[in-house]
Amino acid sequence: MVGAPHLLSYLEVAEDCTAEEARVALTAKRKRLQSMQSNPKFKDEARYIIKHHHVFLEVVSRPAAHLQEMNLVVLATAIRGVLRAGSITRNQRDRLALDADGLGIPRPIFQSLLSDLAINLGIMLDGQITWDETAQGAERREIHEEVPLEPALLEIVGEPKRQLVGSPPPQEIVIRNVGGPPMTASVITTVPWLLVDTDRLHPTLMTQRVIVTVDAKQLGNQQGVGAVFVETDAGQVATIQYVVQPSRKVQRAMGIAGLLCAIGLVGVFGTQTYLGAVARGAVPGLIVDVEPAADSVRLAGQEVGSGPTIFVQRPAVGDVELEVSRAGYQTAVTQLTIGAGQPQRLSVTLDPVETASFQPGPDSDRGRVKLSDAVTALAPHREALNRCVSQHLRPAPGADPSRTDLVVYVGAEGDVIGFEFEGDGADRPALRKCAHRHLAAARFEKLNRDYAELRYAYRVYASDP
Numbered sequence: 181m182v183g184a185p186h187l188l189s190y191l192e193v194a195e196d197c198t199a200e201e202a203r204v205a206l207t208a209k210r211k212r213l214q215s216m217q218s219n220p221k222f223k224d225e226a227r228y229i230i231k232h233h234h235v236f237l238e239v240v241s242r243p244a245a246h247l248q249e250m251n252l253v254v255l256a257t258a259i260r261g262v263l264r265a266g267s268i269t270r271n272q273r274d275r276l277a278l279d280a281d282g283l284g285i286p287r288p289i290f291q292s293l294l295s296d297l298a299i300n301l302g303i304m305l306d307g308q309i310t311w312d313e314t315a316q317g318a319e320r321r322e323i324h325e326e327v328p329l330e331p332a333l334l335e336i337v338g339e340p341k342r343q344l345v346g347s348p349p350p351q352e353i354v355i356r357n358v359g360g361p362p363m364t365a366s367v368i369t370t371v372p373w374l375l376v377d378t379d380r381l382h383p384t385l386m387t388q389r390v391i392v393t394v395d396a397k398q399l400g401n402q403q404g405v406g407a408v409f410v411e412t413d414a415g416q417v418a419t420i421q422y423v424v425q426p427s428r429k430v431q432r433a434m435g436i437a438g439l440l441c442a443i444g445l446v447g448v449f450g451t452q453t454y455l456g457a458v459a460r461g462a463v464p465g466l467i468v469d470v471e472p473a474a475d476s477v478r479l480a481g482q483e484v485g486s487g488p489t490i491f492v493q494r495p496a497v498g499d500v501e502l503e504v505s506r507a508g509y510q511t512a513v514t515q516l517t518i519g520a521g522q523p524q525r526l527s528v529t530l531d532p533v534e535t536a537s538f539q540p541g542p543d544s545d546r547g548r549v550k551l552s553d554a555v556t557a558l559a560p561h562r563e564a565l566n567r568c569v570s571q572h573l574r575p576a577p578g579a580d581p582s583r584t585d586l587v588v589y590v591g592a593e594g595d596v597i598g599f600e601f602e603g604d605g606a607d608r609p610a611l612r613k614c615a616h617r618h619l620a621a622a623r624f625e626k627l628n629r630d631y632a633e634l635r636y637a638y639r640v641y642a643s644d645p
């Protein structure tokens with residue numbers, strides 16, 4: 181209708197814009213088109229934008245995700261054009277991979293997209309897709325994921341130490357993965373007056389932003405030193421230190437002893453996360469690791485955080501109750517004894533409420549999951565699922581690899597309503613329980629049918645002796 185490659189281009193904002201910048205541009209565009217509805221040249225465009233304004237608001241709330249979705253469509257079109265010839269050469273595959281790099285699409289997602297499109301066209305990709313015919317003539321596929329060419333590498337844009345005064349506006353941390361995706365990481369603050377808008381990075385985005393807010397009420401008219409730590413699951417750590425000083429009027433009325441002590445503390449631990457320090461017994465505190473990430477963690481009746489890792493710098497001392505909850509999961513309640521000034525770490529696993537026991541019947545109306553959704557919806561949980569399969573199906577040294585297919589049934593609301601393991605993974609209750617814990621947290625787009633089926637193939641090889 182308007183000839184723009186994506187919504188951000190149509191709104192004339194930069195591809196790396198913030199959600200707020202995109203929202204402001206959309207509001208301005210709608211306001212301008214409202215006055216042009218009587219103009220035949222703009223009538224259709226104006227009516228479409230006004231009618232679907234609420235949909236566009238949702239899209240611009242995640243500009244990076246929208247851009248990746250549109251880039252996936254562009255890449256899928258290019259791949260289909262090559263595959264129409266009935267085969268694909270190594271040079272063509274390498275050229276498409278470079279196109280994916282140029283569009284900012286991670287290599288694992290490109291490989292999955294290429295595999296899915298080849299399967300739909302019945303094309304064999306050497307070393308990646310094999311075919312088998314069942315007794316009913318149905319197609320089965322096995323996708324062998326390729327290892328990324330290089331590991332993820334964490335990078336923070338800007339100064340590692342940032343000086344603020346008074347009640348500053350929200351601050352932005354730009355985080356990059358300058359290696360190969362995916363990169364899973366936690367975002368942790370060391371003081372309660374530093375607030376972040378997310379405690380977990382998106383695993384496939386190469387550049388993303390974390391908004392940091394200083395809670396002036398908690399800080400009060402005092403100097404404060406705190407830090408935001410970004411810690412990847414692979415152990416990489418980046419530290420951004422914030423030194424917040426009161427306004428000059430308040431500062432003149434206060435001593436500086438407290439600030440000097442705080443700076444001394446950060447000088448000792450400035451390049452290490454508090455998590456690592458607590459785990460080594462270097463500083464007191466409580467770490468709670470939750471799988472999957474918690475919506476709420478309460479200690480001694482007080483809310484202390486949420487997410488996959490929660491750090492409590494000064495926990496209540498004595499016999500206390502820890503309560504961990506997440507929507508759709510059973511609440512876990514644990515009794516703890518916390519000593520004064522003692523470091524402590526605890527792992528909590530949550531079990532889903534629903535059993536995910538759906539099996540399609542003859543009257544079930546089967547639909548399909550969008551290609552981009554099938555590739556990305558399980559990305560945050562893929563690493564945990566791989567651990568489940570590897571842990572429970574690792575063969576003995578020298579034995580043949582274990583083989584299992586994970587069949588996932590997605591319901592009309594986009595949740596996982598059933599799943600099953602075929603092959604070596606069948607009749608493994610411990611494996612099923614582990615996989616269920618992570619599949620229940622996955623969310624796909626809603627379907628217009630009863631269910632859709634996805635199939636993932638795993639091959640687990642013996643460890644080296």
